[in-house]
Amino acid sequence: MALELKDLLCDIHTHTIASGHAYGTIRENAQGAAERGLKLVGTSEHGPKIPGSCEPIYYACANRIPREMFGVEVITGVEANLLDDGTIDIPEMLLGFLDYAIVGVHGFCYKNHGAEENTDLLIKAMGIEKVHFVAHPDTDKYPVNYERLVKAAIENRCALELNNSSLRKPQERPGCYDNYRKMFAECVKQGCYIIVNTDAHDPSEVGRFEKAVELLNEVDFPKELILNCDLDKFKAFIDYDYDRIMGF
Numbered sequence: 001m002a003l004e005l006k007d008l009l010c011d012i013h014t015h016t017i018a019s020g021h022a023y024g025t026i027r028e029n030a031q032g033a034a035e036r037g038l039k040l041v042g043t044s045e046h047g048p049k050i051p052g053s054c055e056p057i058y059y060a061c062a063n064r065i066p067r068e069m070f071g072v073e074v075i076t077g078v079e080a081n082l083l084d085d086g087t088i089d090i091p092e093m094l095l096g097f098l099d100y101a102i103v104g105v106h107g108f109c110y111k112n113h114g115a116e117e118n119t120d121l122l123i124k125a126m127g128i129e130k131v132h133f134v135a136h137p138d139t140d141k142y143p144v145n146y147e148r149l150v151k152a153a154i155e156n157r158c159a160l161e162l163n164n165s166s167l168r169k170p171q172e173r174p175g176c177y178d179n180y181r182k183m184f185a186e187c188v189k190q191g192c193y194i195i196v197n198t199d200a201h202d203p204s205e206v207g208r209f210e211k212a213v214e215l216l217n218e219v220d221f222p223k224e225l226i227l228n229c230d231l232d233k234f235k236a237f238i239d240y241d242y243d244r245i246m247g248f
Ligand SMILES: [Zn+2]
Pocket: 079, 104, 105, 106, 135, 136
């Protein structure tokens, strides 16, 4: 049966003004999520190496963010930057204040090392405890070996992201459509979860998964491997702890 927008219950890659180049607040993002029928939204500001993003204390105080707004559950993460040595730009101590981390490649803090080494570096970062997602592994600018990336994702309890923003602006992520088709084929073959995110930089984008749903239906991607479709499964995947009290 075809995937429908309403089957995707969460969007965990969204940005707010705290990222320095996004334009809404967490409340506005949560309101957007509520309007689009989501049950859960994750706020994931960029790591500190993106110009204008948060200071470390921002992540350390994330427990001040209400866990529910507009009837939508709110969780807090970070879109950490992969660095050229396979580490990320946020220390594990700070990750302890957050529910999850997404690792992503961004040109500000990473140069292309070629498909095999890009894959090795992402695999190293996937080994970090809180890292459970790889953002937009989809562009010819930073190619990866999907067979190896998918295998390592399974071994490290990571899900690979389908990023709706890439599909909306393929000129910025060249090759993304074909790369996603390759990634999906490996995910199905090996049994790897994906997560569908909007990467919203404005509240109007939160939960707008249209392009992603179209592509997933084109390849008949199985719902069972889409983490957004089952929030219990999603929460178990990130070891979600509602009673997390760390923070200042
Ligand atoms: Zn990103």
